[in-house]
Every structure is written in structure tokens, then in C-alpha cells.
Amino acid sequence: MKQLFLLGMVALFFSCASDTQKIKVTKLEQYEKFLSNDSQNTYKNAMVERDFWSNKLSADTTGVGSLGALAGAYATLFQTTGDATFLYNAESLYKKGILNSAHNKDAFQRGLAHNYISQHRFKEAKEVLEESYEGNSNKKATELMLFDVYMEVGEYDKASEMLEKSKNLSDYNYLIRLAKWNDYKGDLDAAIHFIEKARDIADTRKSSPLQLWTYTNLGDYYGHAGRIQDAYWQYIKALNIQPDNAYAKKGIAWIAYSGEHDTAAALQILDSISEHHKIPDYHLLRAEIAEFNNDNAGSTAETNKFLDAVAKGNYGAMYNAYLIEVYADTNPKKALELAQQEVSNRATPETYHLLALAQLKNGLNEDALKTIERFVSGKTSEPMALYHSALVYKANGLLEEVTPLKQELLEAEFEVGPVLFRKIETL
Numbered sequence: 227m228k229q230l231f232l233l234g235m236v237a238l239f240f241s242c243a244s245d246t247q248k249i250k251v252t253k254l255e256q257y258e259k260f261l262s263n264d265s266q267n268t269y270k271n272a273m274v275e276r277d278f279w280s281n282k283l284s285a286d287t288t289g290v291g292s293l294g295a296l297a298g299a300y301a302t303l304f305q306t307t308g309d310a311t312f313l314y315n316a317e318s319l320y321k322k323g324i325l326n327s328a329h330n331k332d333a334f335q336r337g338l339a340h341n342y343i344s345q346h347r348f349k350e351a352k353e354v355l356e357e358s359y360e361g362n363s364n365k366k367a368t369e370l371m372l373f374d375v376y377m378e379v380g381e382y383d384k385a386s387e388m389l390e391k392s393k394n395l396s397d398y399n400y401l402i403r404l405a406k407w408n409d410y411k412g413d414l415d416a417a418i419h420f421i422e423k424a425r426d427i428a429d430t431r432k433s434s435p436l437q438l439w440t441y442t443n444l445g446d447y448y449g450h451a452g453r454i455q456d457a458y459w460q461y462i463k464a465l466n467i468q469p470d471n472a473y474a475k476k477g478i479a480w481i482a483y484s485g486e487h488d489t490a491a492a493l494q495i496l497d498s499i500s501e502h503h504k505i506p507d508y509h510l511l512r513a514e515i516a517e518f519n520n521d522n523a524g525s526t527a528e529t530n531k532f533l534d535a536v537a538k539g540n541y542g543a544m545y546n547a548y549l550i551e552v553y554a555d556t557n558p559k560k561a562l563e564l565a566q567q568e569v570s571n572r573a574t575p576e577t578y579h580l581l582a583l584a585q586l587k588n589g590l591n592e593d594a595l596k597t598i599e600r601f602v603s604g605k606t607s608e609p610m611a612l613y614h615s616a617l618v619y620k621a622n623g624l625l626e627e628v629t630p631l632k633q634e635l636l637e638a639e640f641e642v643g644p645v646l647f648r649k650i651e652t653l
Contacts, residue, residue: 252482260465269303272302301313335358346571372385380573404420425441438468445464549564550580562584578602615631
């Protein structure tokens, strides 16, 4: 139910001498130092940046020269804390920059579009970028961002067009998009190849931001390929650059839980992350771990904490996908309403399989089947999409369609986790 927490962290199940014996990948002595409160330097540095540029903005009659840097500081604060207020502060600054800038308007427009993507306001991001692209803008930079937003809204032909326009196999920003495109097309080997080429560029430049992005994403891709040890080392490499990188720690926590069934280690890491990075979805992983440990009361309590955190956090549409899966069992009508909103916002196979799930839970079996057949089947290999497709086929008596999906899902225990894996076995 809660597996969307791990979008992008896919891998084949790995075993040792038996199906139940897990290979030990994580080592406490290698990551323990990153769990300390002393490692929270990104947040502290961002606060210093915020204060510096805020003071400079106050002293500047126009403020245009400080707006982008201040917005960037707020974006970093959002990334390190999960507090959506910082994201909205950055949004306001980008809008001010667009209004006041005479020569750098398109940079502010790209900044605003990136902000909207973080908020899951994809249609608005698309509108901003398309308007910028038609005007006097840095065409290459805008093309790359248009690729991003077209992928988000499911306009894959347009995404391909933008990728072709910006083609440059020696450019880091092009390579990471090319990797994403190949992953979407189902060519994992090519995706890894291009991410590795991007990593080499990042390493040559000794650019910490590029290295961080590449290491963490390469960790995800390695996980997808079943290279769990390699994935783990990428997360460790990221933490050596940025000890408070929550994404890398979350990756290690998942390896500990799903790959090793070491729930104590996973929870220890989560405790470290959530002390400062207070985002709601950590509660969903805690709920899943509790369910794995047969603590149903604890699982319910953590799920309720997730719902409460989303309600209080002013996150807009950022957690709709998570909410759909939670509400599918507890409030099917609400799940269907949110799923319809998500499809309207971003019509992709990933949102349509959630719509099908919500339709199924509302007793609309035939509608769910039509959704799967038209918008999901053959368009994605994402395990949750396959699982929901299998549920829909089974509910409609199409058991011959369930069997191949089940076989594929049985090879993805690491990604789906042990709780869902048990349900897959009963399909």
C-alpha cells in the first residue's frame, strides 16, 4: 500500500544460500557518523545564505540581483527541512524577479518552473516554460527543462523533440536527461551508461552539487539493476560529500529494511533523518516496517501521523499519490477524487494506475479495466503499476493476464518490499 515511497529504487531480489537468507550490505561503522546532529551543515549554511541575501535585498533599491540567490537559499532550506513554507517563499521571489528583471527574465522563469515542479504544479510549470521559450531566452537551458516537464505531464513526443534539440553527448545536463529517457523506454543498461558518463563529468569538474545528484541517482539505477552493493556505495559517496543528505540516508534505510530485513537499523537511520528533515512520507515507511513486524496498531498509528502531517503541512498536491494509496482502503471515494485530480494534473501511466486502483476500490471494476488497458498496459514496467494492473485483471476474472505480471513482480522483492511481496505471492 505504501510502496510509492520508493519511486526509482527498484532492484531484483537477491539471496544467498537460501531464499530467506539476506546478503549483508550495510555496515553501521560506515554510516553511523552521518547520523549525528553535528552533520547538519547544509541547513546551517542555507540559513546563513538566506540572511545574507535578505539583508542585501533590503538594501538594494531594485533587489533583482539578490532575488535568485535568496530564492535558491529558500529552495535548499526546503530540501533540508521539508518545510513547504520555504518553497512558497522561493516562488514569491521568482515571480518578483520575472516582474522586475529587464535582462534575465527567462532565468527567473526557469527557476519558477522548477519550483512548480517541486510543488507538483506541472501544468503551470509547462505554461511558464513554453512562454519563456517563445520569447528571448536561453533556448538550450529551456529545452532541457521543457523535456523535464513534458515527461512529468506525459507528453512524451514533445519530450523526445526537446531532447533531440539539445543533443550533446559531452554535456552533463543532456546526459542525465538521456538516462531518464532510456529508463522510461525500458533500456536500463543504457540509462546506467549515460548516468555513469554524467558522473565522470561531475567528478572531473569536482562539482559537489553535480556529484551529489549523480551519486544518489546512480544509486537508484544500480538498485534497479540488482547491484545492491554498488547502490550502497553510491549513497556512502554522497554522504561523504554532504553528510546530512537525507535522500542517501533514506536509500541506505531501504537497503537495511527490504534487502536485509534489519528493521532496527532502518528505524535508527529514519530517526536520524526525520529529526531535521520532517517530511510526511517517513511515517509511511515506519508504518510498513511496523506491519512487517506484525505491529498492526503501530502501523495504523504511523499512517495516521502521515495523514496528519500532510494536512498540517500545506503541501498542496505534493502528496496526492501517497494519499490515493492510503485512502484506497480507508476512504475509497476520497481516493477516486484525488486520482482524478492527479490524472488531470499529469496524465501518465503512473497516475492512471492509481486511478484504476481507486476505481477498483469503489467497485468500478469495468472502468478500472478500461483504464489499465488504455493507459497503463505496455506503457510502464513500474512494479506498483504492474501490481495494480494484476489486481484489476483478477477482479475482472482475467487470470491469464495476472500470471505474467505476478511472475515479473516476484522478481522485484527488493523494490516492493517484504510486505507487498507477501500479497503478490497470493495473487
